[in-house]
Amino acid sequence: MIEEKNAKIITEIPGPKSKELIKKREQYVAKGVGCSSPIFVEEAKGALIKDIDGNVFVDFAGAIGVQNVGHRDEGVVEAVKAQLDKYIHPCFHVNMYEPYITLAEKLVEITPGSYEKKAMFANSGAEAVENAIKIARAYTKKTGVISLWGSFHGRTNMTMSITSKYKPYKDGFGPFAAQTYKTEGAYCYRCALGCKYPECGIACAEKLRSMLKTVNSRDEIACLIAEPIQGEGGFIVPPKEYFKVIQQICNENDIVFIIDEVQAGFGRTGKLFAHEHFRVEADIITMSKSIANGFPLSAVVGKAEIMDAACVGGIGGTYSGSPLGCVAALKVIEKIDKDNLCGRAFEIGKYITARFQHMREKYDVIGDIRGLGAMIGIEFVKDRSTKEPYAELVKKITQYCFKRGVIVLNAGLLSNVIRFLPPLVITQEQLKYGIDVIEEAIESELGVINQLEYKSIV
Numbered sequence: 492m493i494e495e496k497n498a499k500i501i502t503e504i505p506g507p508k509s510k511e512l513i514k515k516r517e518q519y520v521a522k523g524v525g526c527s528s529p530i531f532v533e534e535a536k537g538a539l540i541k542d543i544d545g546n547v548f549v550d551f552a553g554a555i556g557v558q559n560v561g562h563r564d565e566g567v568v569e570a571v572k573a574q575l576d577k578y579i580h581p582c583f584h585v586n587m588y589e590p591y592i593t594l595a596e597k598l599v600e601i602t603p604g605s606y607e608k609k610a611m612f613a614n615s616g617a618e619a620v621e622n623a624i625k626i627a628r629a630y631t632k633k634t635g636v637i638s639l640w641g642s643f644h645g646r647t648n649m650t651m652s653i654t655s656k657y658k659p660y661k662d663g664f665g666p667f668a669a670q671t672y673k674t675e676g677a678y679c680y681r682c683a684l685g686c687k688y689p690e691c692g693i694a695c696a697e698k699l700r701s702m703l704k705t706v707n708s709r710d711e712i713a714c715l716i717a718e719p720i721q722g723e724g725g726f727i728v729p730p731k732e733y734f735k736v737i738q739q740i741c742n743e744n745d746i747v748f749i750i751d752e753v754q755a756g757f758g759r760t761g762k763l764f765a766h767e768h769f770r771v772e773a774d775i776i777t778m779s780k781s782i783a784n785g786f787p788l789s790a791v792v793g794k795a796e797i798m799d800a801a802c803v804g805g806i807g808g809t810y811s812g813s814p815l816g817c818v819a820a821l822k823v824i825e826k827i828d829k830d831n832l833c834g835r836a837f838e839i840g841k842y843i844t845a846r847f848q849h850m851r852e853k854y855d856v857i858g859d860i861r862g863l864g865a866m867i868g869i870e871f872v873k874d875r876s877t878k879e880p881y882a883e884l885v886k887k888i889t890q891y892c893f894k895r896g897v898i899v900l901n902a903g904l905l906s907n908v909i910r911f912l913p914p915l916v917i918t919q920e921q922l923k924y925g926i927d928v929i930e931e932a933i934e935s936e937l938g939v940i941n942q943l944e945y946k947s948i949v
Contacts, residue, residue: 493539493541500547500894501545505544506545512543533545534563537917538553548898549898551911554780556754557784559832564916566825567784571815580810584811605772608795610791612789612811612817613789616753616777618789619789620645620653626798634713637674639655642718642721651667677727677733683695689730693730709745718755719768723902725870728862747775748773752776756781761863761864774793778792783820784822788819791806833864837865840862848860865915868910871885871888885906
């Protein structure tokens with residue numbers, strides 16, 4: 492059991508035991524399997540991770556948004572242990588089981604949308620997206636797929652095809668899926684159209700309307716898929732009107748509107764699902780990551796008539812909707828409601844935002860602070876007027892933080908954003924320590940840079 496209540500570093504990072512395993516990893520694990528932190532985990536609880544060398548870290552990454560209810564939640568552990576005593580995986584496509592039905596019923600109940608809904612399950616966010624697109628194609632009898640610039644939807648052939656960032660997600664993996672297209676996202680800090688909100692009239696969304704009359708046709712587009720807040724793209728939060736315009740255009744052109752809640756869902760933004768902030772109702776919703784506290788599970792929930800379009804046997808998979816994942820998800824949903832983790836997300840986000848707004852007054856490398864709830868992104872720039880990205884500084888900050896016991900991740904097409912996805916059960920003491928360390932890192936790295944600049948002048 493982790494006895495510490497906060498970060499504690501007792502060796503260099505990585506420690507000797509982690510170094511030994513890193514050597515084995517280099518020998519036996521494929522090079523293409525990436526990892527951002529140079530440690531190996533011994534145990535984890537809440538918002539803390541302990542490595543095999545005894546170092547304890549405050550986790551601001553949450554396994555890329557998987558641990559909203561905290562590492563090794565007791566209720567989830569107990570539910571999974573009880574399920575293990577019954578059966579592990581009879582495969583729903585061969586022998587059905589109640590947890591699959593119970594979870595489907597629960598998700599139909601809690602997902603936004605004032606219409607009859609149905610659900611299906613898969614294993615990962617990418618699989619959920621793949622199945623959502625298959626269902627949309629079956630329903631519309633059309634094949635084209637539109638995603639947003641800056642989007643990330645997965646690493647399978649279809650999902651990397653509709654993802655924006657080429658390296659590392661698409662590098663060397665072509666050819667990509669046909670009939671995939673991109674329309675403008677709403678990146679107000681770096682507006683590609685040179686507009687300024689709110690005077691712009693949401694011109695980025697209106698680009699879709701002209702796109703469907705020029706380079707594409709409504710007759711070929713089956714669906715449009717969008718993250719309510721772009722994750723890998725840099726935690727981009729669109730104006731509140733953006734998705735209303737997008738949905739209206741989709742409705743006018745018989746295009747299925749899919750919202751990808753894989754990273755933003757399950758309380759992360761202060762609401763159970765992030766697109767609730769924008770007051771739109773998607774035709775289909777995809778979800779995964781924090782749905783089951785780390786057990787592989789994803790879901791597709793949508794309008795019943797659309798969900799029923801796929802032929803029998805056309806969607807799903809051997810491990811889709813495993814009993815362990817289903818019982819874990821039911822506990823996750825229960826905990827979010829019982830412990831008011833949506834409310835806690837707002838408190839976490841308010842604290843992080845306030846701290847960085849104060850820092851922004853001192854450090855001119857902080858260009859933009861954005862997010863909803865506890866899904867916050869800080870964009871670093873070399874110059875606020877030119878907005879030249881400062882990816883090198885972000886890399887140095889993350890490295891500094893590891894050495895001081897804080898795990899943070901970068902994001903953004905330009906790799907110049909630090910993103911916050913801490914477990915929503917993080918204590919205020921742990922949260923403060925993590926932000927303090929990040930500020931130390933900024934001061935330290937800027938001090939080194941200023942010294943180098945002074946020496947070069949001399």
